Amino acid sequence: MAHGPAKxxxxxxxxxxxxxxxxxxxxxxFAMFLLGGVFALVIRAELFEPGLQIVEPEFFxxxxxxxxxxxxxxxxxxxxxxxxxxxxxxxxxxxDMALPRMNNWSFWILPFAFSMLASxxxxxxxxxxxxxxxxxxxxxxxxxxxxxxxxxAVHIMGASSIMGxxxxxxxxxxxxxxxxxxxxxxxxxxxxxxxxxxxxxxxxVLAGVVTMMxxxxxxxxxxxxxxxxxxxxxxxxxxxxxGHPEVYIMILPAFGVVSQIIxxxxxxxxxxxxxxxxxxxxxxxxxxxxxxxxxxxxxxxxAGELFFMYATMxxxxxxxxxxxxxxxxxxxxxxxxxxxxxxxxxxxILFSIGGFSGLMLxxxxxxxxxxxxxxxxxxxxxxxxxxxxxxxxxxxxxWLPKWCGRMYNETMGKVHFxxxxxxxxxxxxxxxxxxxxxxxxxxxxxxxQFADFNMIASVxxxxxxxxxxxxxxxxxxxxxxxxxxTAEVWENPEGLEWTVDSPAPYHTFSVPPExx
Amino acid sequence: xxxxxxTYYVPxxxxxxxxxxxxxxxxxxxxxxxxxxxxxxxxxxxxxxxxFAFVLWTWFSTVISENxxxxxxxxxxxxxxxxxxxxxxxxxxxxxxxxxxxxxxRAFSVPWxxxxxxxxxxxxxxxxxxxxxxxxxxxxxxxxxxxxLVKGAGQPMGWQGLPLYNTIILLTSSVTVHFAHDALKAxxxxxxxxxxxxxxxxxxxFLILQVEEYIHAYQxxxxxxxxxxxxxxxxxxxxxHGAHVTLGTFMLLVMWLRSVFKGHFKSDDHFGFEAASWxxxxxxxxxxxxxxxxxxxxx
Numbered sequence: 001m002a003h004g005p006a007k008x009x010x011x012x013x014x015x016x017x018x019x020x021x022x023x024x025x026x027x028x029x030f031a032m033f034l035l036g037g038v039f040a041l042v043i044r045a046e047l048f049e050p051g052l053q054i055v056e057p058e059f060f061x062x063x064x065x066x067x068x069x070x071x072x073x074x075x076x077x078x079x080x081x082x083x084x085x086x087x088x089x090x091x092x093x094x095x096d097m098a099l100p101r102m103n104n105w106s107f108w109i110l111p112f113a114f115s116m117l118a119s120x121x122x123x124x125x126x127x128x129x130x131x132x133x134x135x136x137x138x139x140x141x142x143x144x145x146x147x148x149x150x151x152x153a154v155h156i157m158g159a160s161s162i163m164g165x166x167x168x169x170x171x172x173x174x175x176x177x178x179x180x181x182x183x184x185x186x187x188x189x190x191x192x193x194x195x196x197x198x199x200x201x202x203x204x205v206l207a208g209v210v211t212m213m214x215x216x217x218x219x220x221x222x223x224x225x226x227x228x229x230x231x232x233x234x235x236x237x238x239x240x241x242x243g244h245p246e247v248y249i250m251i252l253p254a255f256g257v258v259s260q261i262i263x264x265x266x267x268x269x270x271x272x273x274x275x276x277x278x279x280x281x282x283x284x285x286x287x288x289x290x291x292x293x294x295x296x297x298x299x300x301x302x303a304g305e306l307f308f309m310y311a312t313m314x315x316x317x318x319x320x321x322x323x324x325x326x327x328x329x330x331x332x333x334x335x336x337x338x339x340x341x342x343x344x345x346x347x348x349i350l351f352s353i354g355g356f357s358g359l360m361l362x363x364x365x366x367x368x369x370x371x372x373x374x375x376x377x378x379x380x381x382x383x384x385x386x387x388x389x390x391x392x393x394x395x396x397x398x399w400l401p402k403w404c405g406r407m408y409n410e411t412m413g414k415v416h417f418x419x420x421x422x423x424x425x426x427x428x429x430x431x432x433x434x435x436x437x438x439x440x441x442x443x444x445x446x447x448x449q450f451a452d453f454n455m456i457a458s459v460x461x462x463x464x465x466x467x468x469x470x471x472x473x474x475x476x477x478x479x480x481x482x483x484x485x486t487a488e489v490w491e492n493p494e495g496l497e498w499t500v501d502s503p504a505p506y507h508t509f510s511v512p513p514e515x516x
Numbered sequence: 517x518x519x520x521x522x523t524y525y526v527p528x529x530x531x532x533x534x535x536x537x538x539x540x541x542x543x544x545x546x547x548x549x550x551x552x553x554x555x556x557x558x559x560x561x562x563x564x565x566x567x568f569a570f571v572l573w574t575w576f577s578t579v580i581s582e583n584x585x586x587x588x589x590x591x592x593x594x595x596x597x598x599x600x601x602x603x604x605x606x607x608x609x610x611x612x613x614x615x616x617x618x619x620x621x622r623a624f625s626v627p628w629x630x631x632x633x634x635x636x637x638x639x640x641x642x643x644x645x646x647x648x649x650x651x652x653x654x655x656x657x658x659x660x661x662x663x664x665l666v667k668g669a670g671q672p673m674g675w676q677g678l679p680l681y682n683t684i685i686l687l688t689s690s691v692t693v694h695f696a697h698d699a700l701k702a703x704x705x706x707x708x709x710x711x712x713x714x715x716x717x718x719x720x721x722f723l724i725l726q727v728e729e730y731i732h733a734y735q736x737x738x739x740x741x742x743x744x745x746x747x748x749x750x751x752x753x754x755x756x757h758g759a760h761v762t763l764g765t766f767m768l769l770v771m772w773l774r775s776v777f778k779g780h781f782k783s784d785d786h787f788g789f790e791a792a793s794w795x796x797x798x799x800x801x802x803x804x805x806x807x808x809x810x811x812x813x814x815x
Contacts, residue, residue: 013531104534107533229621
């Protein structure tokens with residue numbers, strides 16, 4: 001090749017290489033995963049027993065808030081952008097991302113943004129304590145002073161997401177190798193194209209809503225203040241207009257990952273490729289017209305409740321198509337169960353559980369019972385942990401040999417899987433029960449009747465957390481001293497990324513490959 | 517790779533992104549400290565802004581010289597076109613949030629506070645409040661009279677006069693930018709400079725009139741940012757639009773300076789100008805929305 005990576009620290013600071021930037025995104029997101037995980041373990045430690053024993057209620061609120069913010073914006077989203085950076089140029093046969101310098105800018109904003117967000121923990125009045133959904137007036141009238149730093153952190157991480165997405169769209173639309181028509185693109189590329197569109201559509205709305213907060217707090221406007229004719233519920237509408245598509249931003253790339261992995265280990269092409277593309281597009285479209293299902297209990301007109309209830313249920317149709325296709329891909333396949341496949345199968349099963357509890361929550365009259373209980377916490381952790389997080393882990397095991405040219409330790413990978421699988425189910429499944437029995441979320445103390453299930457959940461959480469150390473160990477050991485991997489790594493996998501050496505050369509496809 | 521003929525130009529390592537991140541961070545970190553009343557805030561803010569502006573300046577000149585050195589093939593150029601197009605889409609969605617807030621306030625929150633509709637019961641918290649738009653008597657005033665903390669505006673802003681002139685000026689400037697583009701495509705450099713210069717002037721006149729309008733609002737109408745949701749939506753929508761006109765005018769001005777003093781742009785290679793003109797048309801369309809919903813239907 002013309003030239004390899006530069007030496008030393010400046011390689012990472014000044015890089016324009018999609019692989020370097022992808023690696024930085026992935027390491028950054030893992031660091032945030034650990035940080036957000038520590039916050040979660042503080043929560044679970046406090047909830048181990050009823051009563052207040054470890055932290056003050058005020059600090060508990062900061063933990064729930066920071067856990068959510070760090071996991072959503074710091075762990076899950078950057079991890080998927082990291083995967084996109086590594087894989088999309090290789091999958092479409094491009095030499096790099098379309099706008100390489102902006103790519104590095106998108107990444108380097110994040111460490112600054114999250115340092116600022118994390119620094120609020122040490123500020124007077126403490127970190128944001130109003131929940132990751134930062135509802136007004138908790139986040140305006142009653143917020144700690146650090147809310148201003150939170151607002152600006154959201155602004156710049158939003159800028160990072162928008163630039164990252166513009167880059168991904170430009171890469172997919174403009175950089176495909178000759179012959180790589182849209183309907184030949186790997187599904188991971190398709191799902192990211194649609195995700196990037198969602199991001200560009202809703203991150204500015206998030207910027208808008210935090211700007212309204214900033215103006216209400218510091219400049220005397222009345223967006224969310226009924227005294228001036230505004231409405232706190234307006235906050236929820238604008239927030240969830242961002243927030244619901246955001247949910248799909250965190251799961252559509254996961255669908256893409258699983259759609260790459262299952263065919264490889266079932267040794268069959270993906271069943272219903274075209275229907276997967278249409279289903280993903282339908283989910284993206286529906287994501288814009290269901291936001292008020294997060295707000296059934298705030299008193300929206302009954303026509304609104306009905307509309308948002310039925311629109312939400314419609315999402316089950318394209319999602320069902322996807323689950324059907326994954327299962328059918330495996331049907332009569334010549335299956336093997338390497339670590340990425342284990343995580344992917346767990347994804348299909350456990351994500352479906354999260355989907356079903358979502359359907360229960362979609363029923364407006366029933367939601368009045370479930371709203372703001374641990375049932376909701378169980379629901380969204382079932383779609384995010386074995387959904388988004390498992391797919392990221394699966395992707396890491398699947399493509400790690402391609403990235404570093406070495407094979408990970410299969411036994412350790414399987415142990416990691418089983419510990420994580422058991423740990424997360426022990427953590428989150430009991431939450432369904434305490435939620436249905438009426439335990440409210442975001443409260444540091446609880447009625448004694450919930451004690452057993454909470455203790456079990458806390459044990460599971462520490463098990464799940466410990467399992468991730470094994471993951472870190474396995475990845476580092478692989479990079480340092482794993483057995484060399486072949487170019488194909490797996491048995492006849494589909495896709496351009498398997499046609500180049502392992503590790504993938506620093507610059508791949510400087511001459512576009514021929515796609516038949 | 518950079519030197520190979522006919523392949524995509526991937527720039528070498530660059531210091532621009534990391535310093536852009538630092539500049540952006542210092543800007544917002546300073547702004548947050550400033551708003552929270554820390555004395556160091558303003559200086560951090562200004563240092564950050566200067567650094568950020570300097571990095572952007574360098575970044576754009578780097579891109580311009582790369583293009584003039586012939587490093588960008590048609591595919592690279594298309595990437596920039598896609599980039600600008602999707603950036604404008606993100607801006608559209610930013611304004612959508614504020615227009616959405618305006619519609620929600622007018623269609624739901626104010627009537628509900630006045631006792632109408634599904635959540636009309638909220639009126640019991642604000643006795644005597646009657647829904648009206650423009651909202652001059654806030655719920656707070658209806659309940660607390662003189663003791664109210666959130667007082668409404670004295671008078672609303674009409675659409676005749678300055679806002680109407682500004683509409684005509686901005687719409688005209690969009691047409692002149694288009695003429696400038698046509699002139700450039702026909703390689704008529706002089707006409708291009710004149711039409712573009714005229715557009716820049718109209719942008720500046722628009723901004724001066726907007727400032728006039730704000731002075732009028734604050735001093736004569738008693739309409740300020742703090743006068744309830746009417747003042748809130750009026751100033752936030754027109755204010756953000758004004759900020760975008762400022763940026764758009766600056767972009768067009770830079771394009772004009774590049775053409776007049778440096779002779780940049782060719783009849784078939786001028787995306788820098790074209791991107792600025794897209795941006796200009798975009799702020800124009802937003803203004804039409806503002807004129808209809810904030811001024812004509814809002815006063």
